Amino acid sequence: MLTGKQKRYLRAKAHHIDPIFQVGKGGINGNLIDQLNDALEKRELIKVSVLQNNMDEKEVLAEELARRVYGELVQVIGSTIILYKPSRNHKQLELPR
Known part of the structure; x- marks a missing residue:
């Protein structure tokens, strides 16, 4: 579970990221x-x-x-969803406590 401080940090990091996936009328599949x-x-x-x-x-x-x-849901803003999941092998983000 992410704290408010961690969510703020992740929202700031995600601000400059473009969406790389789209969910259309087919919805969620495997x-x-x-x-x-x-x-x-x-x-x-x-x-x-x-x-x-x-x-x-x-x-x-x-x-x-x-x-x-x-994973963790960071934010839903408009039609954009921000997701976070710590990586096992490619650790890049260090979350604040």
């Missing part, structure tokens, strides 16, 4: 989860864009993504 896990292992912090043709509630979709990749 292939997307596998790709998200690979990206989170390499980057630790990613943005996911939710397209307009996806009719799911963005907050529910974000919580589902975080749960399925065993």
Whole structure:
């Protein structure tokens, strides 16, 4: 579980990152989860864009993504979801305490 201070730190780091995944009308599938896990292992912090043709509630979709990749939901802002998962082999971010 992330503290407020850690979430603020991660939001600041994610500000300059572009979304690298999109969730469309197909929603969440196993292939997307596998790709998200690979990206989170390499980057630790990613943005996911939710397209307009996806009719799911963005907050529910974000919580589902975080749960399925065993990561942390940092923020949902507009149609963008920010996810964090500490990497095992490519540690880049040091979170404040």
